[in-house]
Amino acid sequence: MKIEKFILKYFDMIRTIxxxxxGVMVSVLVIYIISKSPGHSLMYFLTGxxxxxxxxxxxxxxxxxxxxxxxxxxxxxxxxxxxxxxxxAIYLGAALGTAFALSFHFPAFMYAVVxxxxxxxxxxxxxxxxxxxxxxWKVDELVSSLMMNYVAYFLGLYMINYHFRDKSAGFxxxxxxxxxxxxxxxxxxxxxxxxxxxxxxxxFLVYYFLYHTKLGYEIxxxxxxxxxxxxxxxxxxxxxxxxxxxxxFIAGVGGMVEVMGIHHRFNWQMSPGYGWDxxxxxxxxxxxxxxxxxxxxxxxxxxxxxxxxxxxxDVPSEMVTVIxxxxxxxxxxxxFLSQWKYRITVKQAALKEVSDESAx
Amino acid sequence: MNPLLKxxxxxxxxxxxxxxxxxxxxxxxxxxxxxxxxxxxxxxxGIMLVSAFTGVVVSAFTGSLWLALIFGILAGVGMAALxxxxxxNLKADIIIAAxxxxxFASGITVFLTYIFAHDKGTTSSLKSLVFPSVxxxxxxxxxxxxxxxxxxxxxxYVALISVIVFYYIVYKTPLGLRIxxxxxxxxxxxxxxxxxxxxxxxxxxxxxxxxxxxxxxxSMGYVSWFSRDMTAGxxxxxxxxxxxxxxxxxxxxxxxxxxxIVNTLAIFLATLKVPSExxxxxxxxxxxxxxxxxxxxxxxRSGGEx
Numbered sequence: 001m002k003i004e005k006f007i008l009k010y011f012d013m014i015r016t017i018x019x020x021x022x023g024v025m026v027s028v029l030v031i032y033i034i035s036k037s038p039g040h041s042l043m044y045f046l047t048g049x050x051x052x053x054x055x056x057x058x059x060x061x062x063x064x065x066x067x068x069x070x071x072x073x074x075x076x077x078x079x080x081x082x083x084x085x086x087x088x089a090i091y092l093g094a095a096l097g098t099a100f101a102l103s104f105h106f107p108a109f110m111y112a113v114v115x116x117x118x119x120x121x122x123x124x125x126x127x128x129x130x131x132x133x134x135x136x137w138k139v140d141e142l143v144s145s146l147m148m149n150y151v152a153y154f155l156g157l158y159m160i161n162y163h164f165r166d167k168s169a170g171f172x173x174x175x176x177x178x179x180x181x182x183x184x185x186x187x188x189x190x191x192x193x194x195x196x197x198x199x200x201x202x203x204f205l206v207y208y209f210l211y212h213t214k215l216g217y218e219i220x221x222x223x224x225x226x227x228x229x230x231x232x233x234x235x236x237x238x239x240x241x242x243x244x245x246x247x248x249f250i251a252g253v254g255g256m257v258e259v260m261g262i263h264h265r266f267n268w269q270m271s272p273g274y275g276w277d278x279x280x281x282x283x284x285x286x287x288x289x290x291x292x293x294x295x296x297x298x299x300x301x302x303x304x305x306x307x308x309x310x311x312x313x314d315v316p317s318e319m320v321t322v323i324x325x326x327x328x329x330x331x332x333x334x335x336f337l338s339q340w341k342y343r344i345t346v347k348q349a350a351l352k353e354v355s356d357e358s359a360x
Numbered sequence: 361m362n363p364l365l366k367x368x369x370x371x372x373x374x375x376x377x378x379x380x381x382x383x384x385x386x387x388x389x390x391x392x393x394x395x396x397x398x399x400x401x402x403x404x405x406g407i408m409l410v411s412a413f414t415g416v417v418v419s420a421f422t423g424s425l426w427l428a429l430i431f432g433i434l435a436g437v438g439m440a441a442l443x444x445x446x447x448x449n450l451k452a453d454i455i456i457a458a459x460x461x462x463x464f465a466s467g468i469t470v471f472l473t474y475i476f477a478h479d480k481g482t483t484s485s486l487k488s489l490v491f492p493s494v495x496x497x498x499x500x501x502x503x504x505x506x507x508x509x510x511x512x513x514x515x516x517y518v519a520l521i522s523v524i525v526f527y528y529i530v531y532k533t534p535l536g537l538r539i540x541x542x543x544x545x546x547x548x549x550x551x552x553x554x555x556x557x558x559x560x561x562x563x564x565x566x567x568x569x570x571x572x573x574x575x576x577x578x579s580m581g582y583v584s585w586f587s588r589d590m591t592a593g594x595x596x597x598x599x600x601x602x603x604x605x606x607x608x609x610x611x612x613x614x615x616x617x618x619x620x621i622v623n624t625l626a627i628f629l630a631t632l633k634v635p636s637e638x639x640x641x642x643x644x645x646x647x648x649x650x651x652x653x654x655x656x657x658x659x660x661r662s663g664g665e666x
Binding site: 157 | 377400402446449450451452453455457459461462464466467468470471475480521533593596599600603619637638640643644645647648651652654655656658659
């Protein structure tokens, strides 16, 4: 009976965990079907990410931009704004941030911060456009932010390829960033850089913002019920715009952190997909910043496991993408396990009735 | 005349534009139909990918174009049915479910490409059939017009005809009436006995059907192989094309044509010194602008009720 109460209380979380477990089970099944030595493949997939220091490093590096993406998505999602423009904000923040860092010079102690702030502002601007269009004229933010992703991609690519391209590099990459803006890689044998700490700090800041400030409360209320919020005196216009601006800011910073932490050059000839990964972890983490940390680590674990398996066995890493999609479908499907919840609720209510009667 | 203008005002340009427009027009019709029923379908990207892949694999293993067509369509409609099932029966948010299905499509096609063709990039080691090009009897003989409109892939003509089919379904059939009714006011439709869920499902299946044709054209007309993520955002561009056109048949056609023209321009201009990145940006900027202008007009007309 205690268990049933516990299940009701944490139902969403339990449901998510079950969805994740189903996803992992499906991957085990797939491996057994297609691999010639399933035992080995499975071992590489599940334990691979922890086998060497380098791979643990990979896991944390992979999680960093995904976490930024997830946080960037969670703020507008909490306000029920389906802005999926984080992909573009990340890309453009990184591209123009790189251009900015290469064009202007600042004293070393503030250089990195100024560059990150600039990249954040670019992202914020990118969130502002769909935000203001939605708030003022009800332009569907989903479509406009999707389109903005392409604009960001081509604009960023143009800036780097035509104005900041290092022709001596042999690849299509920008010039190397000046040393003061590099984020220090502080664990030898890995590429784990200060960005991961920054990402976690951001997660706590976003958590504090959403759950312990007035504007955060207004954002959540607007997401919960727009009309209710409006009649309750919340300036929903401001909330709709700001939620997307803040999301864009986080995305812009996240994009630049990736450039400053790993390659120290802009080298994305394709959009890296962290915005979409952000949607994935925001959904797994129910838009809660602290849960998104866990979700990002989990996604990074699957990705690195997939890469190890891809490298050392005969199962392609794209299996992970398929698993991710199954997990998300199960989590968003409200009816998934709702029967179970319903039965427990009814049973609990009946029990309560009996105990109430016996008390009187 | 300036060589650029010369190449733009040529029969080749029109021919190329129609080729490029086809894989946008098909999914745009799909998007428009679901939008009319009141839901946004952003899963066309995934639907097209799965159909493109299925078509190539089936044609390579069976050697039959008809089977490829049938299974390609079934795959696309199946994806749409999955979206409908999750959205309508399991109450998943349609946008997030569609994002998940797009991911699923991208992953599963590369995964299976590796299984079937032992390559993660393309299926070029499989021998795919292609849909034939068609010479139109009388038009073919007319000097310039013939070079513009004849000899295109059969699916391009199917796409053009689909615009009319789309019009016919939406405005001349009972189903079309129901789709529009559900889109405008689902509660009112329900109150007069329309099964809203069923109508939405049908409109999704229709969008899957048209999306599938677009996917088949990509892998078995435009080129003759499947390559990873070969839709390259056309499923999303289709949303823009349909929105520019107000989800109406002719509007959707012209919206798609606009994207076709600009993409063709980008190909033609690539030979010059103009950065192609900037040109490729144009249709997306245009879409945002058109959507904004549309919405502003609407709010002005309604007297700015806020």
